[in-house]
Amino acid sequence: MIFAYRRSATDAQVVEVDVQPLPGREGLYRVTVGERVFELTEQQVQHLAWHKEAGRITLQYAGREYHILDARQHRGGPPAGAGSAGDLRAPMAGKIIRVLVQPGEHVTAGTPLLILEAMKMEQQITAPQDGVVTRVLCRVGDQVTAGAELVVMEPVPTT
Amino acid sequence: MLAGIESLKSMQKLLIANRGEIAVRIIRAAREFGLRTVAVYSAADREAPHAHLADEAYLLGPPEPAQSYLDSARLLDIAHTSGADAVHPGYGFLAENAAFAEDCRAAGLLYIGPPATAIRQMGSKILSKHIAERAGVPIVPSYQAPDAATLGQQGPAMAARLGYPVLVKASAGGGGKGMRIVEHAADLLPALEAGAREAQQAFGDATLMLEKYIPRPRHIEVQVLADQHGQVVHLYERECSIQRRYQKIVEETPAPGIDAALRQRLCQAAVRLAAAVQYTNAGTVEFLVGPEGDWYFLEMNTRLQVEHPITELVTGIDIVHQQLRVARGEPLAFTQEDVQQRGHAIECRLYAEDPAHGFLPATGRIHVLHEPHGPGRRIDSGIALHQEITPYYDPILAKLSSYGATRQEALLRMQGLLRDYTLLGVTTNRQFLLDVLTSAAFAAGETDTAFLTRHFPHWQPAVEVPDDLLALTALAEYTQRQRHTSTSFAAAAAVVPETPWQRYDGWRLGGPA
Numbered sequence: 266m267i268f269a270y271r272r273s274a275t276d277a278q279v280v281e282v283d284v285q286p287l288p289g290r291e292g293l294y295r296v297t298v299g300e301r302v303f304e305l306t307e308q309q310v311q312h313l314a315w316h317k318e319a320g321r322i323t324l325q326y327a328g329r330e331y332h333i334l335d336a337r338q339h340r341g342g343p344p345a346g347a348g349s350a351g352d353l354r355a356p357m358a359g360k361i362i363r364v365l366v367q368p369g370e371h372v373t374a375g376t377p378l379l380i381l382e383a384m385k386m387e388q389q390i391t392a393p394q395d396g397v398v399t400r401v402l403c404r405v406g407d408q409v410t411a412g413a414e415l416v417v418m419e420p421v422p423t424t
Numbered sequence: 425m426l427a428g429i430e431s432l433k434s435m436q437k438l439l440i441a442n443r444g445e446i447a448v449r450i451i452r453a454a455r456e457f458g459l460r461t462v463a464v465y466s467a468a469d470r471e472a473p474h475a476h477l478a479d480e481a482y483l484l485g486p487p488e489p490a491q492s493y494l495d496s497a498r499l500l501d502i503a504h505t506s507g508a509d510a511v512h513p514g515y516g517f518l519a520e521n522a523a524f525a526e527d528c529r530a531a532g533l534l535y536i537g538p539p540a541t542a543i544r545q546m547g548s549k550i551l552s553k554h555i556a557e558r559a560g561v562p563i564v565p566s567y568q569a570p571d572a573a574t575l576g577q578q579g580p581a582m583a584a585r586l587g588y589p590v591l592v593k594a595s596a597g598g599g600g601k602g603m604r605i606v607e608h609a610a611d612l613l614p615a616l617e618a619g620a621r622e623a624q625q626a627f628g629d630a631t632l633m634l635e636k637y638i639p640r641p642r643h644i645e646v647q648v649l650a651d652q653h654g655q656v657v658h659l660y661e662r663e664c665s666i667q668r669r670y671q672k673i674v675e676e677t678p679a680p681g682i683d684a685a686l687r688q689r690l691c692q693a694a695v696r697l698a699a700a701v702q703y704t705n706a707g708t709v710e711f712l713v714g715p716e717g718d719w720y721f722l723e724m725n726t727r728l729q730v731e732h733p734i735t736e737l738v739t740g741i742d743i744v745h746q747q748l749r750v751a752r753g754e755p756l757a758f759t760q761e762d763v764q765q766r767g768h769a770i771e772c773r774l775y776a777e778d779p780a781h782g783f784l785p786a787t788g789r790i791h792v793l794h795e796p797h798g799p800g801r802r803i804d805s806g807i808a809l810h811q812e813i814t815p816y817y818d819p820i821l822a823k824l825s826s827y828g829a830t831r832q833e834a835l836l837r838m839q840g841l842l843r844d845y846t847l848l849g850v851t852t853n854r855q856f857l858l859d860v861l862t863s864a865a866f867a868a869g870e871t872d873t874a875f876l877t878r879h880f881p882h883w884q885p886a887v888e889v890p891d892d893l894l895a896l897t898a899l900a901e902y903t904q905r906q907r908h909t910s911t912s913f914a915a916a917a918a919v920v921p922e923t924p925w926q927r928y929d930g931w932r933l934g935g936p937a
Binding site (some may be wrong): 266268270271272273280282283284294296297298299301303305307308309314315316318322323324325326327328329330331332333356357358359360383385386390398408410411 | 619777781784785786787791794805813815816817818842843844846848849854855858885887888889891892893894895896897898899900901902903905
């Protein structure tokens with residue numbers, strides 16, 4: 266059975282990993298990673314902690330944490346909820362405590378658009394570039410999830 | 425000095441007005457003390473361990489703190505309904521709310537904490553500093569002018585008296601807004617002008633003050649315990665300098681980098697201050713310690729402190745038990761001479777946050793959880809497998825503490841504990857803490873409040889996954905799929921994890937394959 270991974274969210278290269286049970290030897294597998302071949306037992310899996318969600322795989326092995334992608338389920342790109350302050354998506358789950366702009370408003374890069382609060386912390390969502398706010402998709406008091414789209418903007422064409 | 429002595433009060437049933445790890449900690453301590461326990465929980469905390477650990481649990485209301493853990497009227501209602509005769513506020517929420525302490529006592533409940541007057545006095549930034557000065561506890565020298573014109577005239581002379589560098593800050597302020605470090609006299613007036621503009625914008629008040637700037641201070645605090653019979657003791661100090669966004673993430677005791685003489689001075693100052701406000705119960709006096717060994721009172725926390733476990737590890741004193749004894753009117757069971765600091769302890773705060781992205785809070789469901797025990801390890805945890813971590817509260821998940829005969833031993837044990845602790849499904853700061861704890865700077869005890877910005881300014885977990893680990897991951901996915909296709913869905917669901925290691929299958933009902 267072939268698995269396909271990216272070593273990180275920004276890695277363009279897909280690594281194929283082939284798992285084949287060794288005939289007649291229960292619990293023993295030949296696993297091929299590119300050119301390299303490993304013989305692994307089913308028991309060894311017990312030492313790996315892993316969790317897969319939406320194509321993202323978090324691994325913890327020998328105390329160290331790794332993040333890889335299932336290349337078939339995820340095309341890469343920054344993770345939801347981990348965006349910069351310039352994103353128009355919620356960088357974390359939380360509650361909208363202020364909406365500072367209205368549709369039709371012209372804003373410049375860095376203008377505060379919304380304030381989101383989570384876990385006693387306020388996070389300002391600012392305009393990533395000059396533009397016009399076309400839609401505001403949330404209201405004060407809304408609970409939003411990480412990655413939820415909050416504001417739609419159209420960049421101002423440069424003249 | 426003996427104001428507020430109460431005769432020995434009966435205490436049978438304790439309401440814990442808090443959540444998470446501290447509620448769990450207090451429920452256990454109360455039970456050891458022979459008390460029945462009442463937990464409270466919000467609608468977001470139905471799955472939380474604290475709600476299931478107590479003898480009784482009551483729903484407070486919706487998730488928002490104002491309608492749940494901060495709703496004092498509702499808490500008093502529940503105390504009445506459940507027949508509780510005592511209330512422990514924990515830390516955060518209502519723990520330093522003088523009115524809540526008064527309301528509890530007015531309702532005939534034992535409040536596990538200091539008198540409301542002490543909470544109020546120490547809760548005021550200005551009053552607490554006056555009281556500290558009167559008690560012979562130094563504060564950071566500062567100059568407050570009545571108006572901007574006077575500050576302009578007197579500023580240069582006052583700044584020279586404080587000694588450069590000085591800090592210009594907004595009187596109304598906080599959060600670093602309007603704050604400037606001035607190194608030389610020539611830069612003072614321009615800094616005052618710019619600072620006033622910023623302060624006006626941020627707070628609607630242009631009033632500024634000057635303060636002596638302490639470069640690279642250490643944040644050191646002293647634990648005190650006081651009974652209702654006039655006895656105040658200290659339980660030595662904790663070093664809490666490793667902070668991000670003014671929040672502590674690593675604490676240890678004894679503090680590296682301070683000598684026995686300074687330790688004594690800080691501890692005695694803390695006892696003097698506690699006595700000056702007729703303090704009772706557990707409290708913490710925080711100090712800034714400058715690079716020259718100069719030290720200043722910062723504030724007093726009139727409650728149980730998050731990092732109290734490391735003090736318990738080196739003194740052998742259960743602080744929550746002592747809080748209950750003191751609240752009941754008993755004298756402390758020991759004197760200052762009985763309190764010894766033995767060995768070394770370190771605490772790391774495990775937070776649901778992403779250290780690679782500005783320490784933003786993280787939410788989600790816990791899918792893998794293994795809390796490893798062993799010699800010299802203590803875990804104060806408030807979470808459970810499959811629990812949802814919501815955005816409503818402080819992101820602390822668990823406190824990991826280690827103990828050793830020496831700092832080196834405690835450090836090695838902390839590294840081991842951080843390596844073995846496994847929580848997947850929610851982003852945590854575990855790997856970041858491990859990198860801090862294995863750094864040469866931490867080993868050298870170079871702990872001051874600028875530690876993280878100096879040594880870990882742009883930390884990323886970026887580690888290239890080795891081929892053998894990709895192979896193991898593929899095999900893990902493969903064997904999981906085989907299990908699912910060879911058993912019926914219902915049968916697979918019935919395979920309840922029996923050992924922590926078997927929980928590592930990453931499988932969840934209804935989840936993505």
